[in-house]
Amino acid sequence: MIRLHVIAEGQTEEEFVNTILAEHLGYFNISTSVHSITTKRTKNKVYRGGLTSYEKVKKDITLWLKQDKSEDARFTTMLDLYALPNDFPKFDEAKNLEYYQKIECLENAFFDDINDPRFTPYIQLHEFETLILVQPEKLSERFPDYEQEIQELSNVCHSFSSPELINQGATTAPSKRIFQFVPTYEKVSAGSLIVQKIGLASIREKCLHFNQWITQLENLRI
Numbered sequence: 097m098i099r100l101h102v103i104a105e106g107q108t109e110e111e112f113v114n115t116i117l118a119e120h121l122g123y124f125n126i127s128t129s130v131h132s133i134t135t136k137r138t139k140n141k142v143y144r145g146g147l148t149s150y151e152k153v154k155k156d157i158t159l160w161l162k163q164d165k166s167e168d169a170r171f172t173t174m175l176d177l178y179a180l181p182n183d184f185p186k187f188d189e190a191k192n193l194e195y196y197q198k199i200e201c202l203e204n205a206f207f208d209d210i211n212d213p214r215f216t217p218y219i220q221l222h223e224f225e226t227l228i229l230v231q232p233e234k235l236s237e238r239f240p241d242y243e244q245e246i247q248e249l250s251n252v253c254h255s256f257s258s259p260e261l262i263n264q265g266a267t268t269a270p271s272k273r274i275f276q277f278v279p280t281y282e283k284v285s286a287g288s289l290i291v292q293k294i295g296l297a298s299i300r301e302k303c304l305h306f307n308q309w310i311t312q313l314e315n316l317r318i
Contacts, residue, residue: 103133171216178270195263227299228287232249234290
């Protein structure tokens with residue numbers, strides 16, 4: 097059995113891994129553990145969640161790699177391209193590339209910098225809420241008071257060939273679009289539940305890069 101360790105950007109991604117991804121990968125003989133990025137440590141407490149600098153996530157990954165050197169251990173990330181810190185490897189080089197080229201450039205640089213064959217980098221185009229925008233109408237099940245607004249959001253999203261192309265602007269990133277139409281949306285409590293209702297199959301069909309990552313994980317071998 098492969099033991100997959102996931103470092104997630106925050107609690108929403110951590111919840112997704114625990115409630116959806118871990119179950120799916122279990123069918124491929126892969127056990128999954130996850131924690132959010134460590135942002136601060138004190139004598140009595142570890143603070144987690146949020147990607148404020150590349151060095152923080154690198155430190156987390158490097159520490160986990162050192163702690164678990166077993167042959168059956170593998171490592172991956174679930175980070176957002178939206179608001180990615182500018183100290184990320186090849187950040188400036190990738191800045192003006194088309195989205196899929198940008199993500200390839202950044203992930204390759206990430207892999208090279210970590211320099212461990214057990215590591216599979218993943219950066220989400222453009223953030224977790226991209227997955228919800230595969231079928232934004234599912235938001236109505238959790239937020240029935242905003243049914244008309246959610247239909248408007250759905251019309252906007254379906255004008256894109258893929259939710260992964262819904263960009264990273266300060267007002268147009270996936271989460272910003274959801275908050276615009278559903279101001280009571282709560283990332284941690286609602287995000288994974290809605291993604292679960294949409295289903296991995298539908299998400300993989302619409303999100304090319306996400307599907308590539310899941311396929312890589314399904315094919316992990318010792």
